[in-house]
Amino acid sequence: MFKKPKDVAFRCACGTVTGTLLGASPAVGNHLECFCKDCRAAEVFSGQPDTTSVAMFQTTPDRIKFDQGLDQLAVFSFGEKNILRWHATCCGSVIGNTLRNPKIAFSSIRTSVLVDTDAIGPVTTKAFLQQPGEKPRHKGMSRFVWGVLSRGIAARMTGRWKDTAFFDADTLAPVREVHVVPKAKRSEIGARLR
DSSP states (O other): OOOOOEEEEEEOTTSSSEEEEEEESGGGOEEEEEOOHHHHHHHHHTTOOOOSOEEEEEEOGGGEEEEEOGGGEEEEESSTTSOEEEEETTTOOEEEEEOSOTTSOOEEEEGGGBSOOGGGOSOOEEEEEOOTTSOOEEESHHHHHHHHHHHHHHHHHHTGGGOOSSBOTTTOOBSSOEEEOOHHHHHHHHHHOO
16 A cells, blocks of 8 residues: 655654754665564663664655754764764663765665654555574565665765765764774673673
């Protein structure tokens, strides 16, 4: 069933960081549930409880607009080249992810910060599903890959990749200094994941 695009408000747990996911619908993003240890570790590093998975809506950065609390936004990464994980310093809510290169228009927003998830539709991709004694597997990955590529190319061709709250338009640097989590801390968090 086709869902009409709808603006959806988002906010961190304490309500300090707020914003809008513009024109949300399954046509402009992918509702994904990720079971990887890095996504779970990001929650723990930010002060949230460990969960078996993390749900997110993956789209382009121009669809994520902040209304207030941008000064409470911080960013960390689990390595010098790993993805950037944005969170609210006020309460530790993980807001979403971006790639390090803003020219590749990719971002995700945690569904836990969305006020209403109806507009984004059901989960269509499951990543890093764990089975005892087997390698992690994925469901719906072809749709995910096609969506990321097609949305990224369209944003690049139209110049929408420049419309991002996460990067400085002139320098292309993240708007906050990236905190690279030390290896010892990453190992400590990894050992705590159930």
